[in-house]
Amino acid sequence: MVMELKNGSLRQHLNNNFISLDWDQKLWSLYCIALGLRDIHKKGLIHQDFHCGNILSDFNKEAFITDLGLCQPANVKSSQNNNKKIYGVLPYVAPEVLRGKEYTQKSDIYGFGIIAYEICT
Template sequence: MIVMKYAKQGSLRILLNSKYSELDWASKVANLYYIASGLNTIHKAKLVHKNFHSGNIVNKNKYISYITDYGLCKPVSQDSSSKALFGVLPYIAPEVLYAHGKEYTKKSDIYSFGIIMSEVFTRYPPYHDIPHDKDLATHICLGYRP
């Protein structure tokens, strides 16, 4: 069991939906700093998150964010012989989609962070205006980005 501080603002997705107009550039950058710092801590521990998206980031306030949901977090060196694909499609790196889940790496977490950055600066979830289906997976693999 992991015990964390109470996240008064809920998930990053909820914060962006409900208080985007209150978020200035400083608070957006501060949030991203805390998210990047948390991801760096995960990677320094030689782990990969594998399910990194705005719903798995919670906010203490409009400046401070924490990464949650470590259920899929695995050591970088752990062989991923499973062909299972995990995560929320718009945040999954193209190389993971190509390999049907076998290539979760630190780089794929960083790709997800880039998608989160786009979401923080635009307010909108990635690919919010198109269905999250096999066609989206193909588009992501072909280089389409939000």
């Protein structure tokens, strides 16, 4: 098995390099993240812990979504698996989840929106 070693999370790169990032880099990174999330959703999965700390990106080539430990099939409801706990980093958790509703792929999209806001501002 061969793995590529990344230098750090998106959170670390934003903290260390935000001022030097141009819009092409920011938009390319968002595009790569969106493609990765699309691939997860096409497989019928929900990430459930989608935030900057779980994305490896250097703003130059690709972005990799990591930490799939909470990932589960979208068709599994928490009532089926007896698991109604809220997981994730609070600012990235969709409001409906905080109100006790199920995690859905739309919940991941909310997290993507927060990531986009962080990258752009």
